[in-house]
Structure formats: C-alpha cells, structure tokens
Amino acid sequence: MLYGMIDIGSNTVRMAIYRIEGAHVEMLMKKKHTVGLAAYLKEGVMQQQGIDKAVEILQEFKAFLLAFNITHVVAFTTAALRNAKNSQAAVGEIERLTGLPIRVITGDEEATYDFIGATHDLSEEAGLLIDIGGASTEIVSYSSGKIEQKISLPIGSLAFRTKYVHGMLPTKEECQAMREEAEATIRSATAFAGVREASIAGIGGTFKGAAALYNALFDEPFENTKMKTSRIPEIIQRFDGGHGLNEDMIAILMKTVPDRIHTVIPGLIIAEVLAERFHSKVITYSDSGVREGYIYAEVLAH
Template sequence: MLYGMIDIGSNTVRMAIYLIEGTHVEMLMKKKHTVGLAAYLKDGVMQQQGIDKTVEILTEFKSFLMNFNITHVVAFTTAALRNAKNSKAAVGEIERRTGLPIRVITGDEEATYDFIGATHGLTAEGGLLIDIGGASTEIVVYRGREIQEKVSLPIGSLAFYTKYVAEILPTAEECQAMREEARATLAAAEGFEDVKEGAIAGIGGTFKGACALYNALFHESADNVKMEAAKLSEIIRRFTFEHTMTEETTVMLMRTVPERMHTVIPGLIIAEVLASRFHSQSITYSDSGVREGYIYAEVLGR
C-alpha cells in the first residue's frame, strides 16, 4: 500500500510517501517546507501566523495526496506544537481547517521512534542515539538492542537561534551562552550521569547539515557520513560572526546548508556539548529516524 506521513517539526514540515509491501518499506519521495515553526512561539504561545502557515502547507500536502488517491495518511507533530501553552487549541484549529487528524507525540514517544527507525538496519547491539531538532533534542542510550535511558531535552537549533542570535551567524559570546544553557539542561537530565560512549549515531536535519558542511570544510567525499567530534569546535569557530567570511566559506555555507545557515551552528553547539559530556570521539549520521520508526512500530507492529 501507499502510505503518506506528514511530520510537523519545529524547523521543517515534511511529507514522505512510502510503499509498504509486507515487511518491506521503501520511501518513494518526500517534500518539505522550511517553516521554522518554533520561531512562532512567543512567550510559549504559538502565534496565529504559525498556525496559518502550517494550515497552508498541510492543505497543499493533502491536495497532493488526494490527487494520487493515497488514503493511508498519518500526521504528527513534535516539540514546537507539543510544548506550546495553547497546544490543544492550535492543533484543534489546524485539524478543523485541514480535515487532517494530527497526533501530538510526546518527547518519550519521539525518542522511542527515533531509536526504532535509526537502529532498524544496524547490527550494533548498543550505543548512543541523538536527534537534535528545532525545539527539542532526544537522547537514547541502548544496550542489547533495548533502550536503557531516554530523554527529550527542551533545547534545539532553531530555539537557540531565536533566543540567542541577533544576526545570521552567532557571535562568540552568543555561542558561549548557548553552550552554558545546553550544559545546564543536560546536567539536569537524570539517568545519564555515568554514560560514556565513543560513538554517536546522529539523526535529523542538524546532523545532516553538519555532515555536509563537515565534508566540504575538511575535504571529505560528499557521501561521507562520519565526523570526528573534536572537529565540531573548528566548524563553529569558522562560522561565527567575528571570523571573517571569505568568498570560499560563504559559497560553502550557501551550497551545503542553504536552508539551515542560521540554525546549523546553534545545532552544532548542542552536538559539541553532548559529545564532550559523553566522551564521544565520532558521530555517524543516519538518514532514518522518527518517521521510519513510527511505521515500524505503529503500522507494521515491529
């Protein structure tokens, strides 16, 4: 069957079309809009502009699905709408105006789906999985292919950019303020005090963009998905406000992360703090995550 999945994230709104035949899952196509929904949160309240933008995009996606008679559809939302003080009212309005039921998944569910999706095809029995989103960061520690600890932290790339950064690229002072909040938030998370893991599996847009920027900056092949954690600080330093941007580095930034130029460094600061805290030497980007995890868990029951 054809299965449509809409993920209303804090930074992007995505629709993916999957072909599901028995236990075989194939993503046929995906469409996305970079909305920056978390930026529409003012004093914790989702503004009408954010609701209207979401309705506009979902209406477009629904029209596409109807054109191809795709009736198996699920829409879910994560941190930006989940954490809004007016979450119930905002989601209700979007549902009424689009005719699409929307599931608000909890931070715990998001971490679980991340784990199922990212580890489905891996042979590793244990590890550390991190998803840095626009408004939240999910961390999962697993052993024997079972979750040992998981948490959803209220920090994200777009939320940090909106809160701390005045221009497109952050200053060194703004970077330090983001580091301090990331460290304090992580320190308050229970169950991770003794976690040390040499390798991180990173999923989501922050790690995808970071990997593209890493490959360009350090002259790796375009299909490389592994980063040395120690080099994150050099990427951050090269793209701070005080560092003079050459034509070469400007082209690099625009070519690799055109839609994430403003959020990639705040996201990398979170990654840097996590890698340091967990004594990690490497980060490997995985292209599967919460959407695939939802299919395996909720559609296929695996």
C-alpha cells in the first residue's frame, strides 16, 4: 500500500510517501516547502496570507497524489494552526479550498507520535526526546521504552525569530532575550524538575540543521548524528549577527542549512537552554519523528 502523509508544520509543509507492507514501513520520497506559517500569526490570529500559502502548497501536493492514484492520505497540522485564535475557521477554509480533511493534533498527541517514531529504532532505554519546532517544543521523558512525562511548550525557532530578530541572524542582545524567555518557559515545566544527566534524542528540522552545521564546523563526517552540547554555545557565538561573517562561514551556512539560515540560531538557543537545564552532555539526532509515529500508532495498530 502506498500511503501519503502531509505534515503542516509551523515552519515547513511536508509530504512524505511511504510504502507499507505488513509491519514494514519504507519512506519512498518526501517533498517540502519552507512556508513559515508561524510568521503569519499576528496577535494570535492566522492571517489570510498564511491560509493562502498553505492552500497553494496543499493543492500542489494533492495534484501529485492524484497523478499516482495514491488514495490513502492523511494530513495533519501542529502548533501554528493549532494555537491560532481562529484555528477552526482557518483549518475549515483550508479544507474547503483543497478538499483535504485536516486533523489538528494536540500538543500531547504530537509529543506521543514524536516519541513512538523516534524511539522505534533507538537503542537507549531511557532519556529525553525533544522536538524543537517552529512554534512549539515537545519534550518527552521515557524509561524502559515507555513515556513517563510529556509536555508541549509554546516556544519555537520561527516564533523566536519573528518576535526577537530584526536581521538575518540575531545579535548578541537578541540571543540573550531569546535565552531568557526559553529559560523562563522551561522552568515552568515542573513535571521535569527531577530529570538530570539525561541523554537527549533530538528530532525535527532544528536538530537536523544543527547536526549538519555541527559536522561542518567541527570536521565531523557527514553521517555523524551526535553533538556535544558543550559546543552549542560556540556555534551560536560564531554566527552572532553582530559580528561580520567571513566568506567561509557564509558558505557553511548556505551549504548546511539553506532553508533554515534564519531560524537555526533561535532553535539552537532553545537546545542550549534545554541541555543546560537537564545537564545533558550529548544530543543524538534521529531522522524519524511525528510522521513515522503517526503511522506506527494510527495505521499499523489498526
């Protein structure tokens, strides 16, 4: 069975095509557009321009699915549309104009699917799973392969960039303002107060970009997925918008994070604060997440 999955995120809109045979899941291809829906939230309301952008991309994806007669399709959306004051109306208009039913998954559901997808092939029995999205950050603590605590926090890479950053890259002062909000928000997650020395599995675009940037800066092989958290502040400082970037640094940004140049540093600031809070020495990037978790939980389980 060919299965199409569309993930309308706060930063990107993605479509992935999977082949599912029994319990075997193989991703055949994926397409994405960096739309930045979270940036179209004005005073909590999703603007018409954001709705129009989503519709345009979804119509393109739908035409692709129809061309290959892929009829098993699910579309879901996360923080940007979920948290909008006009969420129901905005999602309803997108559904009407595209003919695609869209499921608004809760922060709790997103954290659960993240966990299922990322830990399916993970060797660690205990630790933290973190997904820094465009408008929200999901944190899951787990032990013996089971969830202990989970939370969705209202901080994200694109939301921070939109709120605090005026240039392409943040200044030192803007970095500090983002760091302070991240620290205050993460302190509010009191259910995680006792978590210490936790290994972190990072999923999603922020950690994917961070891993690529890390490997380029520190001469690690392309396939390396482990990042020492002690080096994250150095990455942030190197790309401080207050300093002039030389040609080599600009080239590294363009080669490693072409779609996330404007959001990778805000995302890394959240990662830095989380690593400090949980006294974590290493972050391991996992390429599986919410979409794979949805398949394991909602498709294969039925």
